[in-house]
Amino acid sequence: MSKLPKIGMLYGGWNSEAEVSRASAAFCTAAARESGYDVIEIAFDRNLPHYLMQHKVDIIFNALHGQVGEDGSVQGLLNILNIPYTHSGVVASAIAMDKTLSGRLFEGANIQTPPRLSLNEADIVTPVDYEGPYVIKPRNDGSSFGVEIILDGRVCHRNRWASNCQLIAERYIAGRELTVSVLNGKALCVTEIITNTQFYDYSAKYDVGGSRHILPATIPDSCTQKAMSWAERAFELLGCRGIARADFRWDEDNDSLYLLELNTQPGMTKTSLVPEQALFCNLEMHSLITILLEAARCD
Numbered sequence: 584m585s586k587l588p589k590i591g592m593l594y595g596g597w598n599s600e601a602e603v604s605r606a607s608a609a610f611c612t613a614a615a616r617e618s619g620y621d622v623i624e625i626a627f628d629r630n631l632p633h634y635l636m637q638h639k640v641d642i643i644f645n646a647l648h649g650q651v652g653e654d655g656s657v658q659g660l661l662n663i664l665n666i667p668y669t670h671s672g673v674v675a676s677a678i679a680m681d682k683t684l685s686g687r688l689f690e691g692a693n694i695q696t697p698p699r700l701s702l703n704e705a706d707i708v709t710p711v712d713y714e715g716p717y718v719i720k721p722r723n724d725g726s727s728f729g730v731e732i733i734l735d736g737r738v739c740h741r742n743r744w745a746s747n748c749q750l751i752a753e754r755y756i757a758g759r760e761l762t763v764s765v766l767n768g769k770a771l772c773v774t775e776i777i778t779n780t781q782f783y784d785y786s787a788k789y790d791v792g793g794s795r796h797i798l799p800a801t802i803p804d805s806c807t808q809k810a811m812s813w814a815e816r817a818f819e820l821l822g823c824r825g826i827a828r829a830d831f832r833w834d835e836d837n838d839s840l841y842l843l844e845l846n847t848q849p850g851m852t853k854t855s856l857v858p859e860q861a862l863f864c865n866l867e868m869h870s871l872i873t874i875l876l877e878a879a880r881c882d
Contacts, residue, residue: 588641590620590876591666593657596627599728600649607851608646610858614868615644620876627652635664642879643668644872645848650723653848654680662881669875671847672882675821679847680723683751685821692820694813694842697753697832707738708750716755721748756841758834761800763814764849764860765827766871767878770811771860775800796856798863806833809840817845825875826857 592615594608595601608624615622623640625631627647643661645668651657655677661668671679678685686696701711702719710717719739720730729748731739732755744750760776775797800807814829828849832841849857861871 587618587620588876589639590615590622591635591638591640591643592622592624592646593627593631593643593652593668594624594646596647596649596652598649598651599724600647600652603850603852604646604648604652606853607648607855610853610855610868611644611646611851611872614872615876617869618873620872627657631657632660632664635666640666642666642876644876644879645670646851648848648850649728650680653846654723658882665881667879667881669879670825671821671823671827674882675823676847678821679823679827679845682720682722682844685845688820689817689842692816694817695840697756697841697843700752700754702750702752704741704750706741708741708743708752709738710752713754716757717752718755719750719752722751723749756832756834758832758836759800759802761802761806761810761831761833761840762856763810763829763831764857765814765818765823765829766861766866766874767825768815768818770814771864772798773800773802773807773810774798774856774860775802776856796859798860802833803838806838806840813840813842814845817842821845821847823847824880825878826871828857 592608592612594604596604612622612624623638643666647653647657653676655673658673658676689696700713700717703709703711708719716734718732729744762774762776764771777795810831817829818827828846830843832843851857858868
């Protein structure tokens with residue numbers, strides 16, 4: 584029997600999603616070890632190149648989330664070091680993380696996204712020539728950090744976000760929250776997410792009992808097929824690999840589906856959607872981890 588590769592489980596960092604990354608890494612480490620892999624847990628900091636040169640690993644399992652870990656930065660470093668890694672490469676990661684750029688590409692491929700709004704950013708952030716419900720969020724961030732949904736005419740002060748945070752705005756889409764995981768280009772299933780909050784925010788994603796997941800979603804077959812098809816198309820369009828997750832809003836009254844974003848480093852915690860969808864498709868967590876590790880490579 585050939586020896587299994589030595590795995591470096593990369594986690595943590597210094598951004599807003601470090602805590603989620605630690606939870607993903609713990610869950611993935613246990614699953615990888617269940618499959619017989621020798622796993623070294625690596626807390627990510629700016630000494631990473633030095634650490635990797637000292638402690639030889641064959642493959643990096645990228646359990647980072649958010650900026651630096653998800654935006655192509657770490658992927659570029661690992662390319663330079665010639666260490667294969669899981670999930671998407673530089674280009675796909677950078678584009679997916681940039682909600683403005685990825686949105687334009689989706690629209691060009693006839694995948695409907697929420698209409699974008701111009702913003703007037705002074706002390707108070709408001710959309711230009713628009714008075715309906717809307718959403719303000721960072722251009723490059725994840726796990727719903729910094730998202731503000733404005734339904735009631737209230738205002739948001741610019742100091743709600745860091746001064747160097749680029750903001751975008753889009754029309755608020757009322758409806759049902761859907762998500763589709765895509766593994767190596769193939770959609771797994773559609774989950775409907777039901778929360779007690781306005782949307783699928785950080786606590787709904789990661790707190791036990793923060794949300795209820797219905798899979799497969801009880802929606803018309805036409806909507807299921809469109810969501811899965813659009814998720815696969817978005818995955819291919821950006822050049823993703825491994826696992827990704829496409830998040831949607833379905834306006835049931837008008838039977839209109841909107842792709843909100845594509846996540847190239849989706850959560851892999853005990854409460855996350857990807858492991859749940861994989862299990863629904865008879866894919867145990869340790870098998871999913873093995874598939875991701877076998878697909879690891881440099882760009």
